[in-house]
Amino acid sequence: VVSTLTMCTVSDMQNAIREIYRVLTPNGKFFFFEHIIAKSRFTRTIQRLADPVQNVVACGCSLCRDTAPAIKKAGFTFEQLHDYHSKAIIWPGNRIIRGIAVKPTNPHPSQNKSS
Numbered sequence: 001v002v003s004t005l006t007m008c009t010v011s012d013m014q015n016a017i018r019e020i021y022r023v024l025t026p027n028g029k030f031f032f033f034e035h036i037i038a039k040s041r042f043t044r045t046i047q048r049l050a051d052p053v054q055n056v057v058a059c060g061c062s063l064c065r066d067t068a069p070a071i072k073k074a075g076f077t078f079e080q081l082h083d084y085h086s087k088a089i090i091w092p093g094n095r096i097i098r099g100i101a102v103k104p105t106n107p108h109p110s111q112n113k114s115s
Helices: 013-023 042-057 068-075
Strands: 001-006 029-035 076-084 095-102
Touching: 013 029, 029 068, 068 076, 068 095
Parallel strands: 001 029
Antiparallel strands: 029 095, 076 095
């Protein structure tokens, strides 16, 4: 499964990632490229203030998603995870994660449960 700048627009990101997990076979891979919330307190504040406008002008896109923990919570393990600031995307939405998450062969029974 491939996701490029998608998780910012789905209404229930955790549910979408759980569904990706569900449809993958064991050892199946989830390739992702997503912009995420900033690390710095100042930029996070700007993102939260701008988010309502961003949602309207960018078709539901949120600047405040933290996708990597949601991927891990769904039960995936990371084969690759890169977290960086892109010069191709304007601030304050330029923190990017890209990587490959893998559905384990033998997932732990407590993983992938709804919270």
